[in-house]
Amino acid sequence: MSFWHKLNQMDSRIIYTALLLVLIGALIFPMGLPINIGTSSQAAYDIFNHFKAGDILYVSFDYDAAGATDIQSSVEACIRLVFKNGGRVAAGALWPIGAQQAEYLFRDMLKEFPDLVEGVDYLNLGYKPGGQMYIEKAMDNIAEACANVDNAGRNLSQSPIMKDLKTLKDAAAVICGNHGSPGASEWVPMYATAYAVPNKIPFVVCASAVNATINAPYVQSGQITVYLNGIRAGAEMEILTGQLGTAVAGMDAQSLSHLLVLALMVLGNISYFMVKRENKAKKEA
């Protein structure tokens, strides 16, 4: 068997190992490549940097621990700006683990803004099953859609923030942390098209990068006001808000692993053509 044949049928485990080595190497020895700020991140920054005191941001944590690396940095940066301006935040979750992610995020925020009071400045409504049915119901009445309990099992009427947040229509902006379904694909028809677009309410989607292609038509049509794409947008938001974190730290590893994938694509094609040529030569011989 020729070299190209062997390469063509290379054991996948070699590739797995190469990927691991590249990522681990980049994490231990970061290079600090410069990151340019894109227009979407700037737009998100402008929206939340001008958030009015007392206004409520509704954040839907529609992702789990796996999606968090891609999404949480962007969501966190937006929420940080809202709190900085004296805004309030209500968190819901269409994914079971989303409620946890919200809890982690609020815990971090409390370290930065010790004056925040749960139930007054922020509230975690917890996981609500039902996907699009929940959104549909929450457009009429959030309390009913939540079966009247928050994440900690308390009655919603105990929390002052809920007095100003009877329905989703009372939110000054909505963020959807989108990792899959339910997520933006449910928020766009149920909330954005039905309410946010006609009333010019910002609807921001912070999504893992897989969703970029699906959501592209909604971004171009304006059904999604701002779209923050994956860890890249997370890194940009971290730079904009001046709080560097995991997203910026991961970007070098991303760069190198992408180069590895590209190199493999090129190698795969070279071996493909070489094998094809050898086979053709054999046939002729």
Added chain:
Amino acid sequence: MQLSTSFAVWLTAGMTLAIYSGVYKENPFYRLVEHIYVGVSAGNGVVATIDNYIRPTIQIDIAKNGTWTYLIPIFIGLFVYARYSKNRKINWLSRIPLAFWVGIGSAVVITKTFKANFISQITATFLPAVTNDPLTMFNNILMIVGVISVLSYFFFTFEMPRPLKVIPKFGRYIMMIGFGAAYGNTVLSRISVLLGRLQFLLGNWLGIIQTRV
């Protein structure tokens, strides 16, 4: 930073490594972790449903607020278990919840998603084909032609006359470019997740790199 002393971190690290070992070869560790994962997550699905729906519906809505009409959906839901009955007079009742769910599901499909995914997409393609900026003009025309040609790829009954056959073909090319873009974005996304796990393994567990939390 140093090696973690937390049991939870070690357990998590062990399970993560067991999952990765499955990528190399199926083995008993992977299989065990897989079964535990399936069990816990199915159990968690039940617990979350009880906490979020069953308990509040019975305790608050019915017992406290007296919304007795909620007994109707409860019975509809419970009918699904009729399928375990051997009695033919009873087990057909399991079709009632199926009909109820599919009926509402179809109605939601018709009323909600159609506007966002069809009408709004048509109106968003109302772009001027002549503009002062040549690049915008090119983009607008490409967008209009692209959408139309991909739509025409999905014709099931119209046979295109020969010179027009290039339209669905062009549509397929446009789709392939779109799928390539999707592939590229997915790489970013998936590596992010692996990065998150490696940051955990190298940081929280082995203590080689700095991490937050």
Added chain:
Amino acid sequence: MLKRYLPFIMAVGIGLSYIISGSSPVISSWKATLDKWFLISTAFAVLIGTASLSQVHWRNLRRPDRRIYSVALGIALYGTILLGLIQTGRGAQYQILYNMTIVPLEAAILSQIAFYITSAAFRVLRMRSFEASLMLVSAAIVMLYNVPIGAAIWPGFPVIGKWLMNIPNTAAMRAITMGAALGGSATAIRIFLGLERSYLGGGDE
């Protein structure tokens, strides 16, 4: 007769009443009621999955090679449910269980894909045809657009990558989305016209 037609009439009747109720704010409370009923009724059906899972693994107990795994699954499943019933999902021990198993395992499973996708880039993305080449080139450019090193290699990559995402990709995804919306609503219409009844199963009466 009844057994066959009642469920079907119910699906159509409930569905149409849902649509009509959505037509005007005056009668939309019925739609809201149905939304809530949908959530409640699916919640009460949740044990159907547990039952199926238990049946499969109960049977596995007879197979020595699979016994231990099925036992582990059973303990995990019923242990989780029991703990959840005793102290609800918000209990301290439950949270520990949750954070030590589901949270990291889900992330670990998802991150497996990074390995698969890398090897797929080597094995699958090949220039077999013009179409495949288009996909490959577009994937490569978008990848370089997404990471900072792309701009460092050539400042043109972010520009082209962004253009690919905004114009051809949007056009393709828009048309696919439109087609899917059409197909989806046609599926629903088939249900309302009674042309599609497979969801009820066929069989007796």
Added chain:
Amino acid sequence: MPIFSGQLIVMLIQVSVAILIYFLIQHAKAGHRLPKIRRLAGLDAIDEAIGRATEMGRPVIFANGSNGLDDAQTIASFPVLSYVAHTCARYDTKLIAVSYVAPVYPVMEAIVRAGYIEANKQTSYDPVSTVRFIASGWGAAASALQGTMRRERVAACIYMGAFFAETTMICEVGASLGAIQVAGTASTAQLPFMISSCDYTLIGEEYYAAGAYLSKDVVQRANLIALDYTKVLAICLILLGAIMATLGNASALTSFLML
């Protein structure tokens, strides 16, 4: 009182499609011929895949994704499942239909049972091992699905429905087992992986049309013709809107469609 405010045009289109389908069926019943339809290679591939599994004496696996009954993608998988169950029953090929959404599972069970009864094979139908609820949520499902596919050594994989991250994993595992894979989905983010690793893939609307293809001849054609007319309408509207936008502005047409 505004009726169907914001939904008026949507309703008009839906009702016209319904009337058109009904009319076309009546038209055909009156003896008129309806236009021919193009074959979908992906659907023929289902037969091929089951045939291959039958020859090899190994099972067929059918999965229909992560979404519930309120997603048209899930509903559209049912006629395909019905067909697959019927075919597998007829050839005595082992079928494993897996679900990871609790309310979808009983529907699948009803469909598969009906398929076996129709093929007169109710005696060989084993509800426990044929239709399985394998996990709840895609994460656990992805791992359980990989495991099931490897342990049962499936020879044919049919994925129809709304899929997410699990796609890459199951397609890779299916490919490593040398199985024939047929996929159908409207989940655009997953299509590149299905197109590159599966033997046949039904894209978007093709997938929804599969149900129509598998149903009776007249219904099938009526449905597909109605869909094509709606697409022609969409194309005309886009052209009209683009012309209006070029000449001045298209906001009149936009606001009309948004009624």
